[in-house]
Amino acid sequence: xxxxxxxxxxxxxxxxxxxxxxxxxxxxxxxxxxxxxxxxxxxxxxxxxxxxxxxxxxxxxxxxxxxxxxxxxxxxxxxxxxxxxxxxxxxxxxxxxxxxxxxxxxxxxxxxxxxxxxxxxxxxxxxxxxxxxxxxxxxxxxxxxxxxxxxxxxxxxxxxxxxxxxxxxxxxxxxxxxxxxxxxxxxxxxxxxxxxxxxxxxxxxxxxxxxxxxxxxxxxxxxxxxxxxxxxxxxxxxxxxxxxxxxxxxxxxxxxxxxxxxxxxxxxxxxxxxxxxxxxxxxxxxxxxxxxxxxxxxxxxxxxxxxxxxxxx
Ligand SMILES: Cc1cc2nc3c(=O)[nH]c(=O)nc-3n(C[C@H](O)[C@H](O)[C@H](O)COP(=O)(O)OP(=O)(O)OC[C@H]3O[C@@H](n4cnc5c(N)ncnc54)[C@H](O)[C@@H]3O)c2cc1C
Numbered sequence: 001x002x003x004x005x006x007x008x009x010x011x012x013x014x015x016x017x018x019x020x021x022x023x024x025x026x027x028x029x030x031x032x033x034x035x036x037x038x039x040x041x042x043x044x045x046x047x048x049x050x051x052x053x054x055x056x057x058x059x060x061x062x063x064x065x066x067x068x069x070x071x072x073x074x075x076x077x078x079x080x081x082x083x084x085x086x087x088x089x090x091x092x093x094x095x096x097x098x099x100x101x102x103x104x105x106x107x108x109x110x111x112x113x114x115x116x117x118x119x120x121x122x123x124x125x126x127x128x129x130x131x132x133x134x135x136x137x138x139x140x141x142x143x144x145x146x147x148x149x150x151x152x153x154x155x156x157x158x159x160x161x162x163x164x165x166x167x168x169x170x171x172x173x174x175x176x177x178x179x180x181x182x183x184x185x186x187x188x189x190x191x192x193x194x195x196x197x198x199x200x201x202x203x204x205x206x207x208x209x210x211x212x213x214x215x216x217x218x219x220x221x222x223x224x225x226x227x228x229x230x231x232x233x234x235x236x237x238x239x240x241x242x243x244x245x246x247x248x249x250x251x252x253x254x255x256x257x258x259x260x261x262x263x264x265x266x267x268x269x270x271x272x273x274x275x276x277x278x279x280x281x282x283x284x285x286x287x288x289x290x291x292x293x294x295x296x297x298x299x300x301x302x303x304x305x306x307x308x309x310x311x312x313x
Pocket of ligand 1: 187188189190191192213214215216217228229230231232233244245246247248249250251252255265266267268271283284285286
């Protein structure tokens with residue numbers, strides 16, 4: 001076994017980038033967590049599966065328990081999802097290997113890593129066994145037509161290795177990691193100024209959505225830097241993506257994942273974002289936003305500062 005993907009799951013749900021990590025490991029995966037059967041059924045890139053039902057996320061204990069089962073693999077790949085990024089360094093420590101974080105590709109000879117927010121791509125020779133996290137939304141994968149082989153693994157995570165979880169609260173769409181958001185409403189230069197972005201930050205949660213932006217909008221300060229989507233920003237994979245006044249530049253759309261539904265509002269019917277939309281609306285985006293706010297009963301009043309303070313206030 002030269003490579004294996006370790007996929008941490010919660011409540012039967014796969015993390016962002018799971019299939020890509022499995023494909024990078026040649027189809028071999030160890031699925032660990034709560035609801036592994038259900039999660040494994042949703043994996044499309046696997047040829048061989050080990051399922052380890054291990055309850056709630058406990059990265060320190062899992063790392064200890066997983067070590068003997070993955071030590072033979074020269075490359076251990078995890079998706080660079082929040083849980084993958086949490087578990088990977090603990091596995092690297094337990095296996096006494098280097099961690100290659102934020103890879104575009106990795107095998108036992110060579111790794112390509114993204115550095116400095118996407119501005120630098122480094123190539124490294126891989127001299128020995130490694131643990132790596134693979135950036136979601138970049139590699140893609142081919143679904144495997146045949147049913148994967150399945151086997152169960154009994155793990156015995158040591159007690160007391162992790163912090164005690166007292167409560168898990170549902171994420172607030174206004175502040176949650178965009179990478180995990182199921183619905184996103186994003187604005188671009190076509191929104192025309194900071195006030196529409198303040199309104200966007202109030203309208204999005206009324207739709208049960210997180211708000212995002214293009215890099216142009218974040219660079220001029222209309223939206224926080226951690227809210228811009230794209231290859232050099234956050235890589236997302238929502239079910240629904242609504243783009244208001246966004247042209248659809250390649251650096252933006254390559255960070256979009258594969259949304260089930262895309263709605264675009266743009267004055268230019270031939271903008272690339274309109275071409276990839278299921279519903280393309282030729283209209284003035286700020287006016288559409290105001291109409292949407294009216295329909296949802298969201299106040300127009302704008303105030304200065306970080307748009308997120310509007311939402312949490
Ligand atoms: C190395 C590099 C990395 C980059 N990384 C990223 C990245 O990660 N993410 C990213 O987003 N960009 C990135 N960019 C920038 C990217 O190339 C585009 O410039 C950017 O995505 C464009 O943002 P935009 O669509 O908001 O603006 P524009 O391209 O200016 O488009 C504005 C759109 O709004 C429409 N519009 C104008 N007025 C209205 C109106 N009243 N109502 C409705 N529509 C209207 C226009 O027709 C147009 O389609 C990167 C660029 C480089 C060089």
